[in-house]
Amino acid sequence: MPRIAIVDVGSNTAKLIALEYRAGHSWRQLDELRAVVRLSSGLDDGGLLRPRPFARGLAALRTFASYAAAVGVDDLVATATSAVRDARNGPEFVAAGRALGIDLRVLDGVEEARIGALAVVNGLDVRDGVALDLGGGSFQLAEIADRRWRRGASWPLGAVRAQERFLRGDPPKPKSLRALREAVRAAVAGFADGAASPSTLVGVGGTVRNLANVHQKRVGYPLDLLHGYLLPADGLRALADEIAGLDAAGRLEVAGLNRDRADIIVAGATVLAEVVAALGVDALRVSGQGLREGLFYPFLLPDAPGHLLEDVRGFSVLNLMRQYHDDPAHNGHVRTLALALFDGLRPWHPFGESERELLGHAAWIHDIGMAVDYYRHEHHGLALTLGRALPGFSHREQVLLALLVRYHRKGTPGSDGFAALLEPGDDERLRLLAGVLRLAEYLERGKAQRVTGVEVGPSGDEIVVRARSEGDVHVEVEAANLRRDLLAQALGRSLTVVGRDDVVGVA
Numbered sequence: 001m002p003r004i005a006i007v008d009v010g011s012n013t014a015k016l017i018a019l020e021y022r023a024g025h026s027w028r029q030l031d032e033l034r035a036v037v038r039l040s041s042g043l044d045d046g047g048l049l050r051p052r053p054f055a056r057g058l059a060a061l062r063t064f065a066s067y068a069a070a071v072g073v074d075d076l077v078a079t080a081t082s083a084v085r086d087a088r089n090g091p092e093f094v095a096a097g098r099a100l101g102i103d104l105r106v107l108d109g110v111e112e113a114r115i116g117a118l119a120v121v122n123g124l125d126v127r128d129g130v131a132l133d134l135g136g137g138s139f140q141l142a143e144i145a146d147r148r149w150r151r152g153a154s155w156p157l158g159a160v161r162a163q164e165r166f167l168r169g170d171p172p173k174p175k176s177l178r179a180l181r182e183a184v185r186a187a188v189a190g191f192a193d194g195a196a197s198p199s200t201l202v203g204v205g206g207t208v209r210n211l212a213n214v215h216q217k218r219v220g221y222p223l224d225l226l227h228g229y230l231l232p233a234d235g236l237r238a239l240a241d242e243i244a245g246l247d248a249a250g251r252l253e254v255a256g257l258n259r260d261r262a263d264i265i266v267a268g269a270t271v272l273a274e275v276v277a278a279l280g281v282d283a284l285r286v287s288g289q290g291l292r293e294g295l296f297y298p299f300l301l302p303d304a305p306g307h308l309l310e311d312v313r314g315f316s317v318l319n320l321m322r323q324y325h326d327d328p329a330h331n332g333h334v335r336t337l338a339l340a341l342f343d344g345l346r347p348w349h350p351f352g353e354s355e356r357e358l359l360g361h362a363a364w365i366h367d368i369g370m371a372v373d374y375y376r377h378e379h380h381g382l383a384l385t386l387g388r389a390l391p392g393f394s395h396r397e398q399v400l401l402a403l404l405v406r407y408h409r410k411g412t413p414g415s416d417g418f419a420a421l422l423e424p425g426d427d428e429r430l431r432l433l434a435g436v437l438r439l440a441e442y443l444e445r446g447k448a449q450r451v452t453g454v455e456v457g458p459s460g461d462e463i464v465v466r467a468r469s470e471g472d473v474h475v476e477v478e479a480a481n482l483r484r485d486l487l488a489q490a491l492g493r494s495l496t497v498v499g500r501d502d503v504v505g506v507a
Helices: 051-071 082-086 090-099 109-123 159-166 174-193 206-219 233-244 248-252 265-279 291-300 312-324 328-344 353-365 377-386 395-406 426-443 474-482 485-491
Strands: 003-009 013-022 026-036 075-080 104-106 129-134 139-145 148-155 201-204 230-232 283-287 451-459 462-469 495-498
Touching: 003 051, 003 291, 013 051, 013 291, 026 051, 026 312, 051 090, 075 082, 075 090, 075 291, 082 090, 082 104, 082 109, 090 104, 109 129, 109 139, 109 148, 109 201, 109 283, 109 291, 109 312, 129 206, 129 265, 139 174, 139 265, 148 174, 159 174, 159 265, 174 265, 201 206, 201 265, 206 230, 206 233, 206 265, 206 283, 230 233, 233 265, 233 283, 312 353, 312 377, 328 353, 328 426, 328 451, 353 395, 353 426, 377 395, 395 426, 426 474, 426 485, 462 474, 474 495, 485 495
Parallel strands: 003 075, 075 104, 129 201, 201 283, 462 495
Antiparallel strands: 003 013, 013 026, 129 139, 139 148, 230 283, 451 462
């Protein structure tokens, strides 16, 4: 598979991510290199990249070039943002990087916003809203309508520059904080007036993720995932106010706060809280994808209109399956049988299209734990399903998927420590879907697609599932009957599975 390195030289950090992919099919991240460069440090004093930040930036580029040469990549894409584009000696930095083998493309603020918006709509279930990308030198807002970038703007009020320009003292004085808040409100006023209050505001960047991590630890969040997390507006404001009242030593004691952000987090949190307030939203949805992923999608989706995933959730699930247990014949047939069972059982259960979709996704990945071992592969599958973000799914939906994977073979479904993320009725939902998936799995016990379909109907007070086939399916029917109890309990009725020629009610 082709390999690509994406380099993003930001105003606070420089990063390289290495990926491999099959265009239109799948991708995975192989590595990440990160360096705190603080390019924008001192920039506002004279419009120049200072010697030390300049040197730190070049040192990072030298490391990235050496890494790319060592591992071998088919493409290397490199961009620079706020600090380099705003500095009078930015062209000198670009030339020095080129001499090292890194050809930097300097993005303007609107282009930066547009690329970040592409990452947001390909990484979250978002059709309309606003993406807020806060970096070290600037922050961008991008309005999204029907999954398309509509407009964007950028302001030089990133965490590093805002800290240096506005905040004095440790902790900063109230007057300094007021000045920063007023500057942010004035900056975004025109943008906020140009559209109705967005239903969704997505936060991008390291400061956003770090504050979300702090908040998760405060509330005892049971899932170790940031992508897709909803950071409440009041929780963000409370964190911003609390951190602003701490000195440097106090900030280092805040659980979950990155040490290399402790000196700029006050400015970053203040800017975020003010933008959230100006746009009038109740929460900030965290994106784990940003500029780097936005630069990658044209390679992954070269022929897709706008480089957009047609189905974010479906691609996410198939990408997970392909990485761990790529058995589309078996997994796809279990899916076909599970959906047919779900549809045939509609007279006896209250669930609809959202549950049907979730069941279909779970069927694709039910066996991914086989990548670890056959024994206890349902437990391994739970860990793999929760071990990374699943773009397009809420955390609740991802937990439900993981629990379906966990209980697709045996056991009585439970919340497994994730009850705080579930909703009323999810226990019943989980039992029914796990029962259906389990029956489908055992109707495909031989992994040979011998059961070609199912017919579901009543026989007195009992539900009968008849397995259609072209030949002997004794193994599948016997296995399914041994594993039918969970589904029967969920439906509150007796259930039996019979073969093509079996006569119901005859021993």
